[in-house]
Amino acid sequence: KRDEGEDFEEETLESIAKRRAVIKDSWDFYRMICSLLRDRRKYDEVFRRMQLDQVYPYLNSMTGLNDPGDNGYENVEKQVMQK
DSSP, rough: OOHHHHHHHHHHHHHHHHHHHHHHHHHHHHHHHHHHHHHHHHHHHHHHHHSTTHHHHHHHHHHHHOOSSSTOOTTTTTOOOOO
């Protein structure tokens, strides 16, 4: 026959293990969100730098690159504006 103290100890250990797993999962999720935010800032910075390039207006004006046409809109007569 088991002692009530042993049952209580097993439940306590199990609840501690579950709580630790939840905490670990929460920190992993938090790190992933921080990483995504960092990546977004990095891509935004690179995109801003790319927009300053002299070739950007030309590349942006190319229909095949800028408008893939998969949303039903394709601007074949897109105007090229060079600065």
